[in-house]
Amino acid sequence: MSADTTTVTHPSRRSFLAKAGLGAGVVAAAGSVAAPAIAQSAPQVTWRMQSSFPNSLDTIFGTMETFARFVSEATDGNFTIQTFKPGDIVGGLQVLDAVSNGTIEAGHTPTYFYFGREPALGFGTGVPFGLNARQQHSWWHFGGGAEIINEVLAPMNAISLACGNSGAQMGGFFRREINSLADLKGLKFRIGGLGGQVMARLGVVPQQIAPGDIYPALERGTIDAVEFVGPYDDLKLGFHEVAKYYYAPGFWEGGAMLHAVFNLEAWNGLPKHYQAILRHAAEAANNWMLAKYDSVNPDALKELVSKGAELRYFPQDVMEAALSAANAYYEETAAQNEAFKRAWDSYRAFRDDALLWWPVNELAFDNFMARTRGRG
Incomplete structure (x- = not known):
């Protein structure tokens, strides 16, 4: 705002003040405070x-x-x-x-x-x-x-x-198939957050790499697999060009905020x-x-598949072992870190209630609708 304090009272406001029987001095005063107040507020x-x-x-x-x-x-x-x-x-x-x-x-x-x-x-x-x-x-x-x-x-x-x-999020692109828990041993995997801590317990070697550096690392073989976000961004980053197996779900990021x-x-x-x-x-x-x-994700997924990406789901033994590893990590860390314990206690209680409600209605509806795709 300009430092100039010259103001103009809106005609309708001036008319209202005059009709209310207020004198010219009051009208002038009303106008004189308007601009400074606005300037201070913005x-x-x-x-x-x-x-x-x-x-x-x-x-x-x-x-x-x-x-x-x-x-x-x-x-x-x-x-x-x-x-x-x-x-x-x-x-x-x-x-x-x-x-x-x-x-x-x-x-x-x-x-x-x-x-x-x-x-x-x-x-x-x-x-x-x-x-x-x-x-x-x-x-x-x-x-x-x-x-x-x-x-x-x-x-x-x-x-x-x-x-x-x-x-x-998706589970990411892998150079080789993951058919069992044993296939994770020694896998160099770009994965962010606490997911890396959990996967390390399954024999994975987690790598935290900035987004712009991931593709070169995958191309050179510095890493064996990468998770990022989902089809739209993964397509843009070109991971399918050097690792064709595209896994789901990204169980470490069910809704990344x-x-x-x-x-x-x-x-x-x-x-x-x-x-x-x-x-x-x-x-x-x-x-x-x-x-x-x-x-944007649906069309991107179709394009990835058309360009050679092969969709896979993580084997059940991987999912179960990862869940056990995650729960063990949470309990161990909570025992040593008060802030983590406070967050975990709150988060777990909220999750338990959400998982009680979600299958009753939301998940039931989503599952039914997914089965009807292509009808009518």
């Missing part, structure tokens, strides 16, 4: 926000851009968030660090990338055999998730909002209504991302 703010994902992934990166656009639109351009890709400021796996130390005011990233700093952050995105997208979002808002994760982030000088979800993370001091320095705008923009961007993936 300050000019410019932030920088970096994604953990390359801009070639137009859905994930596009979620950050959509979030920034919503904020600008809601503030008449007074609150501008400049968006950056990995490497523009910091690496893709250093986004939370850059937010914490104030290098950037905001980042768009899954919190499970940083489970090495605090294992409880895995629950912010999703854990093996956890919640689906809707359940994860519900736990975040109504099961204590937001409070738990932000308590963990506070000592890191950060705060987060849910800002995107991929839905259930992304976050807008903010430097806590920068957040606290905002007017309260700007904070509210960020909250609403994050919710809208969250819905945008999930809807976009639901729209």
Whole structure:
């Protein structure tokens, strides 16, 4: 806003004041306070926000851009968030660090990338055999998730909002078939978050690699398999060109949530209504991302198959062993880490109730409809 305090009272407002019997002095006074009040309520703010994902992934990166656009639109351009890709400021796996130390005011990233700093952050995105997208979002808002994760982030000088979800992810591309649990021994697998900790118990050698570096690693044979998101992004990244076996489901990410993370001091320095705008923009961007993936994944899957990808499902012994390994990891970690225990207790209780309700109606409907495909 301009520093000039010259104001004009809207004609209809001036007429109303005059008809109400108020004098010219009052009319002038009413006009004189309008502009300063507006200027104070809509300050000019410019932030920088970096994604953990390359801009070639137009859905994930596009979620950050959509979030920034919503904020600008809601503030008449007074609150501008400049968006950056990995490497523009910091690496893709250093986004939370850059937010914490104030290098950037905001980042768009899954919190499970940083489970090495605090294992409880895995629950912010999703854990093996956890919640689906809707359940994860519900736990975040109504099961204590937001409070738990932000308590963990506070000592890191950060705060987060849910800002995107991929839905259930695929199990990834493998150079060779997985016919039994024995085939996982020694497998070098790019896998993010707590999924890597669980798979390591099955003999897998987990690799955490930034998104932009995955394809070269797979092509060179540095890794044997890679999980990323789902058909749309996997097609863009070309994994099918070097590893043809495409597995489902990605049981370590039943509904992977992304976050807008903010430097806590920068957040606290905002007017309260700007904070509210960020909250609403994050919710809208969250819905945008999930809807976009639901729209583009079917055609991408068909294209992958047409280009030689062979769909497979993980064998039952792999699924059962992974579930046992996950539960053992959760219990062991909870016994040693109070923040993780608080998150796990909340998450598990919420999951148990969700799994009681879900098969009764939601899953029953989905299963029936899947069987009717092609009829009528």
